[in-house]
Amino acid sequence: MEERVQKILARAGYGSRRQCEALIQQGRVKVNGVTIQLGAKADPQKDKITLDNQPLKIHIPNIYIALNKPRGVISAAYSPEGKKTVCDLVNLDTRLFPVGRLDVDSEGLILLTNDGELANFLTHPRYGHEKEYRVLVAKRPEEDQLKAWRRGIVLSDGYRTKPVKVHLEMTTPKGAWLRVILREGRKRQIREMGSLTGLPVLRIIRTRIGEITLGNLKPGEWRYLTPAEVKKLKNPNPKTFTTKLTSG
Numbered sequence: 001m002e003e004r005v006q007k008i009l010a011r012a013g014y015g016s017r018r019q020c021e022a023l024i025q026q027g028r029v030k031v032n033g034v035t036i037q038l039g040a041k042a043d044p045q046k047d048k049i050t051l052d053n054q055p056l057k058i059h060i061p062n063i064y065i066a067l068n069k070p071r072g073v074i075s076a077a078y079s080p081e082g083k084k085t086v087c088d089l090v091n092l093d094t095r096l097f098p099v100g101r102l103d104v105d106s107e108g109l110i111l112l113t114n115d116g117e118l119a120n121f122l123t124h125p126r127y128g129h130e131k132e133y134r135v136l137v138a139k140r141p142e143e144d145q146l147k148a149w150r151r152g153i154v155l156s157d158g159y160r161t162k163p164v165k166v167h168l169e170m171t172t173p174k175g176a177w178l179r180v181i182l183r184e185g186r187k188r189q190i191r192e193m194g195s196l197t198g199l200p201v202l203r204i205i206r207t208r209i210g211e212i213t214l215g216n217l218k219p220g221e222w223r224y225l226t227p228a229e230v231k232k233l234k235n236p237n238p239k240t241f242t243t244k245l246t247s248g
Contacts, residue, residue, distance in 0.1 A: 010116025
C-alpha cells in the first residue's frame with residue numbers, strides 16, 4: 001500500500017517525520033531511481049526507495065531506550081565537533097536518535113529510539129506531552145515569581161510561554177529546588193524564564209517524559225523501555241500525573 005515517503009523513512013528509523021521531510025527536500029531520496037518531491041508516495045513492498053543512493057533498510061525492529069543524560073553531553077546522534085553525544089553512551093549497532101532535547105548543561109531523562117513515528121508524536125507541539133523537571137535556582141523564590149511562571153512569561157524573542165506548573169520542593173541555604181512541569185519545550189526555556197523573573201537557574205534535571213520516569217538510573221546509565229511503557233507513550237493518559245502537582 002502506498003504511503004508518504006517521509007512516513008516510510010521515519011518508520012525505518014531515519015529520523016523524526018520532520019527530519020525525514022528535510023531529507024526529501026534536500027534531494028537525497030529517490031523512488032525507482034527518480035528524485036522525489038515532498039508529498040510523494042510509494043509502496044515499500046514494491047518500489048525501490050533509496051537515500052543517498054543506498055536502499056532503505058525497512059525491516060528494522062523498533063528500539064526504545066531511557067537514558068540519564070549527564071551534564072556536558074549533547075542531545076544529538078552525531079557531533080561534527082567530536083563532542084560526546086547521548087548516542088555515544090549506548091553501545092548498539094542500530095542507528096538511534098534522541099527524542100526531544102536537553103541542553104548541554106542540563107541532565108536527566110532523555111529517550112532514544114529508531115521509531116520516527118513515535119518521535120514525531122512525542123515532540124510535536126500539538127500533542128503537548130508533559131515533561132517534568134527538578135530545577136535548582138540561586139534564590140528562594142517569592143510567590144509572585146512563581147505566579148509569573150504559572151501565568152506564562154514573554155521571552156526575549158517575543159514568544160509567550162504557556163502556563164507552567166511549578167511547586168517549591170525544598171529550600172537550600174542560598175536557593176531552592178523547584179518542581180516544574182511543561183507542555184512545551186522551547187530552547188533553554190526554563191533557564192530564560194528563571195533569568196527574566198530574577199531566579200537564576202543553576203541546575204536542571206528532567207525526571208519524567210509523559211508517564212516514563214527517570215527512576216534509579218545513574219548519570220550515563222540506560223535501559224530498554226518495557227512494552228507497557230512504550231504503550232503508554234503511544235497512548236498517553238493525560239490525567240495520570242496532572243493532579244499530582246499542586247499550584248502552591
